[in-house]
Amino acid sequence: MNVPFLSGEYWYGGASHDGVKMPIGASDCYEIDCTKNETPNQMMPLFLSSKGRCLWAPEGFHIQFQCGEIVCDDCAVLTECGETLKDAFQYAAGHCFCVSGKAPDAALWRAPMFNDWIELTFYQTQEAVLRYARGIVENGFQPGVLMIDDGWAEHYGDWRFHSGRFPDAAAMLRELHHMGFQVMMWVVPYISPDTMAYRHLKEIGALICGEDGEPYITRWWNGCSAVLDIGRKEADDWMHQQLKALMDLGVDGFKFDGGDCVYYPEQEGAPTPKERCEAWVRFGAQYALNEYRASWMGAGLPVMQRLCDKPHSWGTDGLGALIPNMLAQGITGHPFCCADMVGGGEYLNFAENSDSLDEELFVCHSAVSCLTPGIQFSAAPWRVLGKEANEAIHRQLALRTEYLPVLEQVLRQSAQTGEPAVRYLEYEFPGEGCERITDCFMLGDALLIAPALEPKQAERRVYVPKGVWETPRGEMQSGGEWCVFPLENALPIVLRRKKGACGSAEV
DSSP states (O other), rough: OOOETTTTOEEEEEGGGGGGOSSSSSOOOOETTTSSSSSSSEEEEEEETTTTEEEHHHHHHHEEESEEEEEEOOTTTTEEEESHHHHHHHHHHHHOOOSSSOOOOOOHHHOOOOOOOHHHTTOOOHHHHHHHHHHHHHHHOOOOOEEETOOOOOEEEEEEEEETTTTTTHHHHHHHHTTTOOOEEEEOSSSOOHHHHHHHHHHHBOOOTTTSSBBBBBEEEEEEEEBBBBTTTHHHHHHHHHHHHHHHHHHHEEEEEEOOOGOOOOTTTTTEEEEEEEHHHHHHHSSSSSSOOOEOOOOOOOOEEOOOOOOOOOSSTTTTHHHHHHHHHTTOOOOOOOSHHHOOEEEEEEEHHHGOOOOHHHHHHHHTTTTBBBOOEEEEHHHHHHHHHHHHHHHHHHHHHHHHHHHHHHHHHHHOOOOOOSEEEHHHSSSOTTTTOSSEEETTTTTEEEEETTTTTTTTEEESSEEEEEETTTEESSSSSEOOOOOOEEEOOOEEEOTTTOOOOOO
């Protein structure tokens, strides 16, 4: 199928990891195979245009944008949904995916999340986890969700606390709860071979098998493992039993890692890798306190979706990717978004930079995240930052607390409609030339957020859409104009849309 661009049309969608390449205009070239997700984040076989058009196929399609013409598989359906990007999204939310009407547990955004990965990596112990948690509280951070990451269990698939490293896990969990934390545990759908869990799962038929009938062994980032046949009753029931035992011990929720399409086999007559990836996401969506990084067809589900681990850098592989990729998450139906761990979550890269950590970059990471649905710390700010930078982080979190009622209202709306929480300006202000603006965002329909994205940035040029706005300069009646605002105290610029302006509602 060949589809010519309309005059002035821009397209958004597909892979959230490619948000840095959005939007796609008539002068751009872009190609992606949406029959499989080879990216480390979310994918939907869905593209939406600024002119109200929708391209969609539930089985996926290969698509090329070739300087003003779209070439895609004939299975894709092109629908004229209206005249704007919002029209196209609202059509998609009713026809291309189902909105659950639910949100994940509000604990994921009512306080900062802390993940112990950067501090502890694979060396998780009861003593170290408690030391990290105490550091959070002692350094003035509000306790919220605490994620205990990879390395806590006996083996992959043996989801019990390692008896040597966690001599009294129940006591640890009680202490964490007493401090005010809710505790999430890292889990994956992979099973270490030559373990009792592996033998049992093989016996009950809960593992993916190859053509020879033997369990399939995948190569993932931590080695070679068998894979749970999630979606099969035997596998689902067994995994639910493991998680229930942890919750009975005091665990509150789970970080569902892995499940990437690239780690599943292509097998004739069996579920496809993308179907298995989707099954893993739907499995975890049954738990209110959850987090995912990779998904296929996860739009509309009550799932917190985090961007993948990124290097400690300013460029479009690091800080510069956060806003564009969260915008792409939202427009593809994943409103409950979370940027990468503050400062960068790619632990090898972070370790390499530990002696020359860029404190300004770390603070800017936090500024980007502080007014998005989820903000997640891993590297301990009190360890890696000096006094001034730590104070900046606390100012950002105070700003988040100030606007938390707005954020919660936006997320309640997103749960009901599926609409993005982090939105393109084009979504709210069609016809104003905002199509390519991806360095700032709307939080719902009321707040425009513009953080620092460059080193030593003292001010920002921001497009102020038509309407009445509360700005750092006071109230402003904008005809749709670019303004320069100072960046002060390491805080993002926040513009608040006034009640009744262009049909909006003040929140």
